[in-house]
Amino acid sequence: xxxxxxxxxxxxxxxxxxxxxxxxxxxxxxxxxxxxxxxxxxxxxxxxxxxxxxxxxxxxxxxxxxxxxxxxxxxxxxxxxxxxxxxxxxxxxxxxxxxxxxxxxxxxxxxxxxxxxxxxxxxxxxxxxxxxxxxxxxxxxxxxxxxxxxxxxxxxxxxxxxxxxxxxxxxxxxxxxxxxxxxxxxxxxxxxxxxxxxxxxxxxxxxxxxxxxxxxxxxxxxxxxxxxxxxxxxxxxxxxxxxxxxxxxxxxxxxxxxxxxxxxxxxxxxxxxxxxxxxxxxxxxxxxxxxxxxxxxxxxxxxxxxxxxxxxxxxxxxxxxxxxxxxxxxxxxxxxxxxxxxxxxxxxx
Amino acid sequence: xxxxxxxxxxxxxxxxxxxxxxxxxxxxxxxxxxxxxxxxxxxxxxxxxxxxxxxxxxxxxxxxxxxxxxxxxxxxxxxxxxxxxxxxxxxxxxxxxxxxxxxxxxxxxxxxxxxxxxxxxxxxxxxxxxxxxxxxxxxxxxxxxxxxxxxxxxxxxxxxxxxxxxxxxxxxxxxxxxxxxxxxxxxxxxxxxxxxxxxxxxxxxxxxxxxxxxxxxxxxxxxxxxxxxxxxxxxxxxxxxxxxxxxxxxxxxxxxxxxxxxxxxxxxxxxxxxxxxxxxxxxxxxxxxxxxxxxxxxxxxxxxxxxxxxxxxxxxxxxxxxxxxxxxxxxxxxxxxxxxxxxxxxxxxxxxxxxxxxxxxxxxxxxxxxxxxxxxxxxxxxxxxxxxxxxxxxxxxxxxxxxxxxxxxxxxxxxxxxxxxxxxxxxxxxxxxxxxxxxxxxxxxxxxxxxxxxxxxxxxxxxxxxxxxxxxxxxxxxxxxxxxxxxxxxxxxxxxxxxxxxxxxxxxxxxxxxxxxxxxxxxxxxxxxxxxxxxxxxxxxxxxxxxxxxxxxxxxxxxxxxxxxxxxxxxxxxxxxxxxxxxxxxxxxxxxxxxxxxxxxxxxxxxxxxxxxx
Numbered sequence: 001x002x003x004x005x006x007x008x009x010x011x012x013x014x015x016x017x018x019x020x021x022x023x024x025x026x027x028x029x030x031x032x033x034x035x036x037x038x039x040x041x042x043x044x045x046x047x048x049x050x051x052x053x054x055x056x057x058x059x060x061x062x063x064x065x066x067x068x069x070x071x072x073x074x075x076x077x078x079x080x081x082x083x084x085x086x087x088x089x090x091x092x093x094x095x096x097x098x099x100x101x102x103x104x105x106x107x108x109x110x111x112x113x114x115x116x117x118x119x120x121x122x123x124x125x126x127x128x129x130x131x132x133x134x135x136x137x138x139x140x141x142x143x144x145x146x147x148x149x150x151x152x153x154x155x156x157x158x159x160x161x162x163x164x165x166x167x168x169x170x171x172x173x174x175x176x177x178x179x180x181x182x183x184x185x186x187x188x189x190x191x192x193x194x195x196x197x198x199x200x201x202x203x204x205x206x207x208x209x210x211x212x213x214x215x216x217x218x219x220x221x222x223x224x225x226x227x228x229x230x231x232x233x234x235x236x237x238x239x240x241x242x243x244x245x246x247x248x249x250x251x252x253x254x255x256x257x258x259x260x261x262x263x264x265x266x267x268x269x270x271x272x273x274x275x276x277x278x279x280x281x282x283x284x285x286x287x288x289x290x291x292x293x294x295x296x297x298x299x300x301x302x303x304x305x306x307x308x309x310x311x312x313x314x315x316x317x318x319x320x321x322x323x324x325x326x327x328x329x330x331x332x333x334x335x336x337x338x339x340x341x342x343x344x345x346x347x348x349x
Numbered sequence: 350x351x352x353x354x355x356x357x358x359x360x361x362x363x364x365x366x367x368x369x370x371x372x373x374x375x376x377x378x379x380x381x382x383x384x385x386x387x388x389x390x391x392x393x394x395x396x397x398x399x400x401x402x403x404x405x406x407x408x409x410x411x412x413x414x415x416x417x418x419x420x421x422x423x424x425x426x427x428x429x430x431x432x433x434x435x436x437x438x439x440x441x442x443x444x445x446x447x448x449x450x451x452x453x454x455x456x457x458x459x460x461x462x463x464x465x466x467x468x469x470x471x472x473x474x475x476x477x478x479x480x481x482x483x484x485x486x487x488x489x490x491x492x493x494x495x496x497x498x499x500x501x502x503x504x505x506x507x508x509x510x511x512x513x514x515x516x517x518x519x520x521x522x523x524x525x526x527x528x529x530x531x532x533x534x535x536x537x538x539x540x541x542x543x544x545x546x547x548x549x550x551x552x553x554x555x556x557x558x559x560x561x562x563x564x565x566x567x568x569x570x571x572x573x574x575x576x577x578x579x580x581x582x583x584x585x586x587x588x589x590x591x592x593x594x595x596x597x598x599x600x601x602x603x604x605x606x607x608x609x610x611x612x613x614x615x616x617x618x619x620x621x622x623x624x625x626x627x628x629x630x631x632x633x634x635x636x637x638x639x640x641x642x643x644x645x646x647x648x649x650x651x652x653x654x655x656x657x658x659x660x661x662x663x664x665x666x667x668x669x670x671x672x673x674x675x676x677x678x679x680x681x682x683x684x685x686x687x688x689x690x691x692x693x694x695x696x697x698x699x700x701x702x703x704x705x706x707x708x709x710x711x712x713x714x715x716x717x718x719x720x721x722x723x724x725x726x727x728x729x730x731x732x733x734x735x736x737x738x739x740x741x742x743x744x745x746x747x748x749x750x751x752x753x754x755x756x757x758x759x760x761x762x763x764x765x766x767x768x769x770x771x772x773x774x775x776x777x778x779x780x781x782x783x784x785x786x787x788x789x790x791x792x793x794x795x796x797x798x799x800x801x802x803x804x805x806x807x808x809x810x811x812x813x814x815x816x817x818x819x820x821x822x823x824x825x826x827x828x829x830x831x832x833x834x835x836x837x838x839x840x841x842x843x844x845x846x847x848x849x850x851x852x853x854x855x856x857x858x859x860x861x862x863x864x865x866x867x868x869x870x871x872x873x874x875x876x877x878x879x880x881x882x883x884x885x886x887x888x889x890x891x892x893x894x895x896x897x898x899x900x901x902x903x904x905x906x907x908x909x910x911x912x913x914x915x916x917x918x919x920x921x922x923x924x925x926x927x928x929x930x931x932x933x934x935x936x937x938x939x940x941x942x943x944x945x946x947x948x949x950x951x952x953x954x955x956x957x958x959x960x961x962x963x
Contacts (some may be wrong), residue, residue, distance in 0.1 A: 094640025327645030335585030
């Protein structure tokens with residue numbers, strides 16, 4: 001546990017870069033009261049505040065749907081981009097390539113990702129773009145009044161009694177298979193786990209994909225739904241107990257190496273994974289896929305960090321892009337000199 | 350499926366005994382994948398090096414190997430470089446099309462052919478030159494699998510001897526074609542020599558076509574439009590490129606990749622001052638471009654018709670959220686997959702209004718390789734000045750064929766990056782409203798993500814927004830914003846590249862055209878005057894929305910023929926939307942849409958017929 005002493009009654013609550021929590025807040029939510037998405041926005045606000053990230057360094061991106069409205073509800077002082085349906089990954093890719101110093105947070109939904117946007121999702125995962133990709137997953141299309149989405153479980157029931165008879169897309173299994181380097185699942189109602197996962201995702205170098213079960217209180221929170229608060233609370237099984245230690249906190253944490261795995265992230269932050277039920281290695285792809293598959297057969301909602309791979313080059317590094325933002329390189333660095341044109345012309349004569 | 354047929358009712362038939370010097374077209378009919386492109390480019394380049402104005406057009410199938418392909422080379426002492434319909438000299442190498450190719454020729458044309466095809470039995474009004482290609486290639490090329498490729502070089506030698514192409518220029522062109530591959534160059538050069546020797550000893554020249562050195566290409570270059578556009582993008586300082594392969598657009602980004610690797614690596618770090626991504630589809634390509642443009646980069650994509658269709662949703666998004674983007678459309682024949690390797694000006698209407706709702710986009714129409722280069726640079730400036738997607742409407746003929754041009758000039762203006770506020774501006778102003786029309790020109794100010802100021806951020810959304818970029822469904826906010834967007838669009842009319850107008854005193858009518866049709870028009874103007882005594886003023890439109898000058902041109906002439914390469918008269922339709930009721934009745938339409946580049950004869954015939962003079 002942390003051994004640092006708390007400072008004595010500060011006049012105002014501030015984070016390590018001297019900003020107050022209010023700076024990290026967003027506009028007033030227009031989502032339904034009790035919507036899981038609002039809880040996720042709250043955790044994002046906490047995460048960025050606690051990490052002491054400058055809001056102007058953050059780019060918030062989303063697609064279309066209830067989920068994708070939420071970037072308006074956190075970090076008002078960060079640029080936001082509400083794109084077209086299912087196409088947030090490409091916009092995020094362009095933005096990050098234009099300015100590699102941005103911290104990109106993409107918020108999507110289950111329809112936005114697993115149906116209309118599955119193509120872009122797949123290719124984003126392959127590229128290992130440095131981005132935090134959050135799926136606010138409620139198994140239905142809330143904004144169009146509750147139709148099933150592609151993450152709805154087999155046998156799950158709509159309010160009107162219609163039963164889903166198609167198998168779900170497991171976005172986590174897919175992401176792991178495709179090459180994402182940080183993949184986890186959480187629950188909007190699990191404050192501690194979600195916060196730790198978000199903080200670690202922000203510190204990760206590469207694509208961090210989090211599928212967050214986030215119940216739709218209006219259309220998918222009833223008896224018979226597998227994405228309701230009650231169902232998830234009854235069936236949640238966490239892989240690990242997560243502790244996030246940010247890079248700027250010089251604290252020693254005691255743990256038992258036999259039951260706890262430590263992962264050091266790109267920025268020096270650490271993630272401590274205390275195994276709960278099974279012996280689990282989060283750096284093993286096969287184990288991750290097996291655990292996810294098994295959770296389906298046991299009808300469990302398995303949460304936690306499934307897979308992490310540190311040290312792989314992200315997409316920007318792979319493209320060997322200069323360290324400064326491409327967007328603001330001066331003309332002298334992006335327009336070759338007259339001699340360059342003359343050389344090309346000479347070749348064409 | 351011959352590509353040649355003599356125009357019905359052609360005005361003048363030249364007597365077949367008159368020597369034609371530096372005024373002929375050669376057509377080479379081969380099989381795709383047989384290496385004929387190298388032989389054809391060598392021939393083209395050699396004629397060019399002799400100082401004779403020349404153009405080459407590759408008519409190829411959507412196939413990698415095995416289907417018929419034609420390459421036409423036109424040499425014109427008068428400098429005409431449009432496609433010519435009539436073929437004077439046929440090189441018939443493809444058994445599949447040979448008979449039809451020969452049947453399509455006019456009397457007096459010459460045919461160089463593979464002896465075993467026995468084409469001389471087909472017609473008695475042509476001149477035939479049989480060549481035993483198999484017998485000639487075998488001693489040259491012990492490796493059987495190379496013979497198919499080397500074989501084609503032999504006809505270069507035969508043509509050189511018969512038409513008078515200087516062998517020294519052919520050798521120079523061969524060396525240039527194979528660059529550092531000395532062995533390949535030697536082998537190919539030997540094949541040319543063998544063809545030349547054969548023709549010298551065994552063939553008696555009886556046709557009337559000759560090539561002679563002149564001095565009209567001094568200092569000029571030969572380049573494809575796509576390579577020219579790629580150069581323009583590089584010198585425009587493009588930093589983010591995303592594209593999806595599609596003919597005939599791919600070579601733009603492929604050329605760009607090689608130029609950028611050569612000239613845009615940071616000398617100190619060895620790192621790239623650019624990012625080029627091959628996207629998963631055209632939707633993603635434009636999505637990346639908009640993401641990058643939003644974040645402040647100069648970003649572009651390049652595509653063709655089917656890609657344009659896929660980009661529709663994002664194009665409207667870019668228009669409404671006001672994000673700079675440059676989109677090259679190298680147009681090909683539609684609808685649908687259409688004729689993917691043939692040319693058309695077919696996307697004018699769809700690009701102008703691409704997407705749903707009230708969406709309009711500026712378009713630039715390059716007519717030459719110089720304009721592919723200069724308009725590429727112009728497009729980036731315009732996109733950032735007006736914060737909107739800009740379409741550069743090239744086509745397959747312009748993009749993929751080699752064109753003669755003066756060397757490109759180095760840009761004289763600095764990059765124009767538009768209205769972007771930095772942290773100091775924000776501090777001074779105390780904030781900003783993203784969609785407010787501060788200057789009365791409809792163009793608002795923007796900030797880019799990462800700007801270190803608490804007032805820098807705003808929220809970009811495709812849903813209704815007010816001046817402060819906040820979500821709104823209020824009728825007055827919506828109207829206010831849409832009216833400002835229209836004001837911005839209207840303001841472009843006199844800022845976009847102006848039309849090029851050639852007035853003619855006592856003209857009978859006017860001609861209006863754009864893009865690659867230009868080269869046929871300048872020849873048509875001469876044909877009309879020489880053959881029919883008809884005089885025409887000419888307006889070459891270079892951008893949409895149209896400049897007032899275009900509408901005034903229409904006002905000045907009793908009739909105006911709008912010439913273009915599509916079935917539906919797409920620019921004609923756009924013009925009709927903007928022309929006054931008195932003037933709209935003056936507009937006539939000339940449409941060429943068989944997939945082949947437009948030729949002057951077809952235009953001249955259509956106009957004389959519509960004038961009641963045929």
